[in-house]
Amino acid sequence: xxxxxxxxxxxxxxxxxxxxxxxxxxxxxxxxxxxxxxGGNAMVSDELKRxxxxxxxxxxxxxxxxxxxxxxxxQISARLAELGIESxxxxxxxxxxxxxxxxxKQVLSEQISVDxxxxxEEHGDLAAVLEEGTFTGVKxxxxxxxxxxxxxxxxxxxxxxxxxxxxxxxxxxxxxISSVAHDAEGEPLNVNADAxxxxxxxxxxxxxxxxxTDVAGLYRDWPNRESLISIIDTVELTELIPSLESxxxxxxxxxxxAVNGGVAKAAIIDxxxxxxILLEIFTHSGIGTEVVPA
Ligand SMILES: Nc1ncnc2c1ncn2[C@@H]1O[C@H](COP(=O)(O)OP(=O)(O)O)[C@@H](O)[C@H]1O
Ligand SMILES: CC(=O)N[C@@H](CCC(=O)OP(=O)(O)O)C(=O)O
Numbered sequence: 001x002x003x004x005x006x007x008x009x010x011x012x013x014x015x016x017x018x019x020x021x022x023x024x025x026x027x028x029x030x031x032x033x034x035x036x037x038x039g040g041n042a043m044v045s046d047e048l049k050r051x052x053x054x055x056x057x058x059x060x061x062x063x064x065x066x067x068x069x070x071x072x073x074x075q076i077s078a079r080l081a082e083l084g085i086e087s088x089x090x091x092x093x094x095x096x097x098x099x100x101x102x103x104x105k106q107v108l109s110e111q112i113s114v115d116x117x118x119x120x121e122e123h124g125d126l127a128a129v130l131e132e133g134t135f136t137g138v139k140x141x142x143x144x145x146x147x148x149x150x151x152x153x154x155x156x157x158x159x160x161x162x163x164x165x166x167x168x169x170x171x172x173x174x175x176x177i178s179s180v181a182h183d184a185e186g187e188p189l190n191v192n193a194d195a196x197x198x199x200x201x202x203x204x205x206x207x208x209x210x211x212x213t214d215v216a217g218l219y220r221d222w223p224n225r226e227s228l229i230s231i232i233d234t235v236e237l238t239e240l241i242p243s244l245e246s247x248x249x250x251x252x253x254x255x256x257x258a259v260n261g262g263v264a265k266a267a268i269i270d271x272x273x274x275x276x277i278l279l280e281i282f283t284h285s286g287i288g289t290e291v292v293p294a
Contacts (some may be wrong), residue, residue: 022282026062029281032207033065033169035263037197037254038116040072041214042271051274052212053119060126060174067165068120068127068176069200071193072112073247076104091142091258092249096152096190104190105132108178117176128168130177134161135196137181137189155181155189157196160203198254202261209258210280211251212271217289218252228289234259235294257289266291 008145036056042048064244073094080087080103088095096104113129122126127166141148168175179196181189194211201209220227222245230239235257244252255266269288280286 002075019267020286025177025282028209031065033067033201033204034059034208034210034281035067035069035197035206036277037206037211038068038070038208039193039195039211039213039271040070040074040076042212043070043072043075043112044214044272048272048274049116049119052271052277053116053122055277056120056125056174057126059281060120060172061123064281065169066174067070067169067200067204067206068116069193069197070108070112070116070176070178071080072102072108072178073193075112076100076107079103079107084286089246090144090149090151092246093140093142093151093154093192094190096154098153101153101188101190105180105188109180112178113178119129120174120176125173127174127176128171130168130175132178132182132188132233134165134177135159135179135181135191135199136161137183137191139183140283153187153189155183155191157181157191157199160199162200162203165200165204175200192250192254194251194254195257198258198261198263198266201258201263206258206263207265208281209255209263209266210277211255211266211268213247213251213268214270215268216270217268217287218248221246229290231290232294233292233294237291242285253293259293264293 056066066123087100090244117127117129118198135157138158140154140156141150165175175228177193179193181191183189218229220229241252267280267288267290269280
């Protein structure tokens with residue numbers, strides 16, 4: 001008993017320091033919108049999803065206004081494999097036939113959105129799933145080796161209607177939204193979730209965009225992982241993007257566009273670290289890679 005109390009007393013200065021370190025960040029972000037993108041690769045275990053939901057509930061309850069935009073690429077791939085439907089990526093984007101689109105829509109908007117909302121709601125009436133309708137998109141193609149390749153129902157966001165999101169925020173809850181968009185005819189488009197989160201952060205005038213993924217951040221020397229970039233400005237990032245690979249291309253483009261669109265900072269952080277969002281927001285050093293204006 002005596003040993004236990006002594007150990008607790010030793011912890012007191014550490015605990016106090018951790019709590020008080022958050023004060024300037026509470027002042028900075030209180031009342032501000034922070035868009036948080038939860039990537040499918042960061043949803044690797046129930047424990048991590050629960051820690052994510054705790055962080056979102058925490059932010060909400062201390063007066064920050066989190067908005068969750070999620071992906072689910074690996075989960076879509078797993079479902080397609082179960083159904084025996086082939087799928088491939090070109091330039092970081094999934095080739096999306098109408099059949100693939102139907103599966104992506106079901107996994108993202110019906111399954112993952114609801115799962116995340118339910119986990120956040122374990123802490124109170126704190127979340128709401130947004131119906132599709134926020135993002136309007138246009139079909140995009142990719143250029144590979146100088147040739148234009150049609151990749152099906154893949155879209156770029158061209159307009160964001162934030163009204164439903166603002167209503168949810170005004171009700172004190174956290175919107176949870178998938179990246180599915182619709183074209184002018186109302187047909188669904190598969191939008192990369194990083195790009196959707198970025199467009200939303202700009203439209204909402206968010207104070208920060210945080211992107212959770214399955215690496216510590218952006219490495220200059222990928223795949224050696226010896227040189228993690230802690231901070232990079234938009235000019236340097238613009239020069240670096242053409243040399244990046246696969247999923248990092250849409251991810252870093254999304255961060256660049258967010259900051260160029262007026263979001264003060266965009267951070268790529270490791271979603272495999274439990275409570276990485278709280279560490280990023282409420283500690284001086286943060287974690288991962290931060291993109292800032294030049
Ligand atoms: N320079 C780089 N730094 C870090 N990761 C990189 C880099 N280049 C490519 N990657 C890859 O990008 C992946 C993240 O993109 P992606 O798989 O689309 O993630 P998410 O599902 O979180 O959106 C990493 O797991 C890593 O394999
Ligand atoms: C066009 C395109 O590639 N769309 C993505 C949408 C989901 C997504 O972006 O999920 P992550 O954030 O987990 O990667 C896909 O179909 O996988």
